[in-house]
Each structure stands twice: as C-alpha cells, then as structure tokens.
Amino acid sequence: MDSIIVTGNGPLKGQIPIAGAKNACLTLMPATLLSDEPLTLTNAPRLSDIRTMTALLGSLGAEVSSLQDGKVLAMSSHDLNNHTADYDIVRKMRASILVLGPMLARDGQAIVSLPGGCAIGARPVDLHLRALEALGAQMDLRDGYVHAKAPGGLKGGIIEFPFVSVGATENALMAATLAKGTTVIKRAAREPEIVDLAQCLRKMGAQIEGEGTDTITIQGVDRLHGATHPVVTDRIELGTYMLAPAICGGEVELLGGRRDLIAAFCDKLDEAGVEVSETENGLSVRRRDDHIKAVDVTTEPFPGFPTDLQAQMMALMCTADGVSVLEEKIFENRFMHAPELMRMGAQIDVHGGTAKVTGVSKLKGAPVMATDLRASVSLILAGLAAEGETKVSRVYHLDRGYEHVVGKLKGVGALIERIPGQ
C-alpha cells in the first residue's frame, strides 16, 4: 500500500485546477440505465470510485468508454443483460446502491447487494427502499440482497423523507422520471449534486421541477433519450484545497471554484480570518493575517456546512488561536481523523458527535494512518503546516476522491511525495 510523505514547507503559491464532482458523477453514471440511447459525461474526475462504478455498470451490460484520459465517459445501456449488482462490487462502494432506482424504472426488476456499513457509520439504505415502495415497487431482503420488482412499471406517488438523504433523493428522482404519473419528493436533499442530476435528466427528456429546494415534483414520461452533460465542479475537492493556504499561508487560486457551491463553508473561513475572493478563473484564498481564529462548526445538509469538509476543517482548527467545537450531525462515527491528528500534537477532546479542539502553535510531523477518504486528506493538510515530516499510510482511501493530490499540491510549492508500496 502506498504512502504519502509531506513536509511542512511554509506558504503556498499558485493555481490548483478543481475537477468534476465525484459525488455528482457517481449518480450521473447510473442515469445511463434510464435510457437505451447514449449518455455522455464531460468534465468527469479520474478517480478509483469512478472506475468502480464503470465496472458495476459493465457487469449489468452497459458500455462505458473512458475517453480523453478519463475526462469523458461515453455510456450506453442499450443492451442490459443482467439485473444483479453483486456484493463484491457493491461492498467496495456504497454509491452502487444508485443503480437500484434506474434499473427498476427501466426494466421493472433489480437485485442489488446491500452495501453494508463503512468506516464512518452503519449507513443503512432503508430510505432508498421506502421511497421506491412509495412508487409501487415490491422489496424483498434476502441473503444480503434487495430483490426489487415493479411488474407493471413504477407509478408516481408522494415520497416524504423523515430526514434529508442525498442518495435516497437521487434514487427516488431517477426512478420517478419513468414512473406513470406525478411524483412529489418532500424533504428532498438540496445538494448541488442533486441539481446537477436534475439538469442532466431534464436534458434526457425528464420533466422535473424544484430541484435545489426541499420539494421536487416529477411528471413521469414514457422514455428518456440520450444527452451530453458536464459534471459540476467538485465542491468538496474545492473546499479541501482552499484550506491549504489557510493552514500554511500564501495565496492559491482554485481554478473553476464557485462560491455558491460552498457558501456556508466560505462564511466559516471568513469568520476564521481567511479571505476568499472571486477571480475570473475561480476563487483565490489567503489568510488575512498570520493568525487563524478558532470557530465553531456544525455539519448540516446543504446549504449548511458540508459533513465532507468537517475533517479538513478540524485540521485547520488544530492550528487556530483558541478553542473550537465541531459538531458532526450527519454521520455517527466521523472523527477517526482525530486520534491521528493527536499523534501530530493536536489537542482534541471527542465526546460522541462533538469534538472540542484547542489550537496549538505548531503541529509536529509524525507517521499517521488514513482511515477514510476525507480523514486522509485532513492528515495531508495538517502535514503541510506541521514541523518536519508526516507519513500518511493507506492512501488508497485518497485515490477514491482526489485525483493527482500530490501533483496538485506540488504545483503550489508543497513538499510532498508518494512512496509506492509501503
């Protein structure tokens, strides 16, 4: 397993290009199952999760051609010859559950392995199943698989989520596009990835209103046609790299960055003493002065502070003046980066879903271990600001959500290397 070695090297300067959003691409790709005509995605990120979704779609009989070094995904599911998403693929990536709604809507049948939990929580899929039942699907859970049927096709209905779920909203939205009649999704997720999916589905002929609000209305249609759609900018990659100049000084321009995708995060950075300004190519970020102020953070569904930036923000707060309290309200176990940051001298008190961070003047480089995607990048950020060398092991987690992280950070002056196989 590869490791990454990063050595604190002072202020950063230059530009970092931001890729297409992993979490948009992972729901846009299954949308190809809704039509027998080609769906092409541009601005796709080059990530291992995308390769996993490619393999899953291939196992169902869809064709996914990766063009232009992976930035273009030309997909066609003209001949689906298998309706079973196997455990050995699904267990690697929870987003595999997103083939359930489209397959059911297209062919009235789907067998999808339950994804199982992951490092950050149990992450059940009950809301996905309830939503599809509201559209007339019959669900049987057997041998770790969901056996879903909709013999006469799906019918429009009312779906009222008890709390916000991004994935369940995506499954419901995709399924409803081909359901007979009208579907209303209440307490829908409002994330930019949902808006991006709705815009792509609309290009394919879907009739959708209200995406980006908590109520989405869909008029089912008989069939969807092909389309070409650019994947929206990755707001989590964007926020992650904005924290690099925040934690170790300098000024970095994030190419393609859009403030509207992470307004709550930008407001928190502003409170902490980090200046975010819009440029004609994206966003430019620098500290207002040499100090970062401790600020409190509570993660919430969009438009609140994103849970996927909580670990990275904690790294910044470890070096801030004062005490900050971070509340993780979305997942039950998303502080695994804390013990690793404490190996670097951070002072963090975790109680349940709350972490109290007392800033220290300097972190010390140390060997640390990545546990999940966002935790691993928070350790890289901490290493940028630490005295000496930090060796992050198990960086395969990083490859799931960050393309060329070493190249992008090297490009702005970071001392960072990837060591194979250690």
Ligand code: EPZ
């Ligand atoms: C998506 O996961 C993202 N993944 C996650 O990003 C992100 O953290 C999350 O949304 C929240 O924004 C992708 O888009 C591929 P949820 P998802 O359903 O859809 C519970 C990353 O780092 N829940 O909004 O799985 C669930 O356990 C990843 O890129 C149920 O109880 O998240 C969680 O506590 C990590 N039953 C809460 O809801 C369900 O049926 C929110 O989960 C579904 C979810």
